[in-house]
């Protein structure tokens with residue numbers, strides 16, 4: 570990773586902006602636009618040396634990360650490892666204390682974040698502003714086109730058709746006329762994904778989209794993510810954030826594992842999702858099992874006494 574970043578830096582693909590200290594450095598603009606502008610060799614995200622300090626504590630430190638344009642990648646890690654903080658950095662809601670970030674070819678510090686956010690969507694089912702409960706699933710999806718919580722004007726027919734199509738993609742065709750309040754938690758999350766997609770984002774960040782869901786609802790959300798990668802060329806780059814390796818659909822081509830704010834590993838699922846690495850990161854002896862492109866963790870009850878003793 571570091572070698573690759575150095576290579577990118579030498580080639581001018583990485584754009585530099587340092588938040589620490591008064592000196593701001595930016596690379597040549599055309600080089601900046603090379604990182605993630607939709608070219609096949611581009612990167613949707615380039616982060617280098619990113620750190621976030623809160624109350625004398627580094628909640629992210631030395632994060633180097635590149636995400637190829639059009640890929641589905643995952644950030645995996647235990648509670649408090651910094652996953653959501655990194656998602657908020659990437660989406661421009663949390664300003665790093667140090668480091669360099671380029672998203673969709675735009676260099677943070679020399680881009681209008683409001684304009685950049687037109688091209689990206691962060692779906693955070695936990696803590697996200699709830700849509701008005703009486704709105705139908707279709708109306709909620711349509712609000713995504715305006716970036717509003719409510720729907721304040723009659724949307725054009727083609728927008729409505731697109732929202733209906735997307736609700737079909739996420740498996741909600743039969744409930745699109747139902748009030749949002751009557752949808753199950755899993756259906757609500759899929760509705761929020763459709764809402765995020767209405768504006769055709771180039772980057773979609775899904776922060777724990779399966780948290781708190783039962784098995785069927787979880788699998789339906791994973792199927793939704795997977796289906797984005799089976800349909801057409803217009804798919805966005807997707808960053809999926811989760812605690813659990815069971816929640817990685819086969820479409821995930823690269824995984825970054827965070828541990829206490831630092832990158833513990835980054836690479837293909839085969840490279841990264843090993844029993845040894847994940848046992849160390851989760852502080853729990855586990856076996857990783859792979860089946861049909863998915864990964865599962867197994868913990869023996871024989872380990873429980875030691876886990877309680879260590880807690």
Ligand SMILES: Nc1ncnc2c1ncn2[C@@H]1O[C@H](COP(=O)(O)OP(=O)(O)OP(=O)(O)O)[C@@H](O)[C@H]1O
Nearest residue numbers: 623624628646647648649650651652653654655812
């Ligand atoms: N504004 C803040 N001020 C102080 N500490 C913060 C702030 N935001 C996050 N943290 C801390 O940073 C650490 C990382 O938080 P973050 O939410 O990014 O982790 P996470 O991996 O997404 O966790 P989880 O899986 O539990 O959602 C946590 O210890 C959290 O308490």
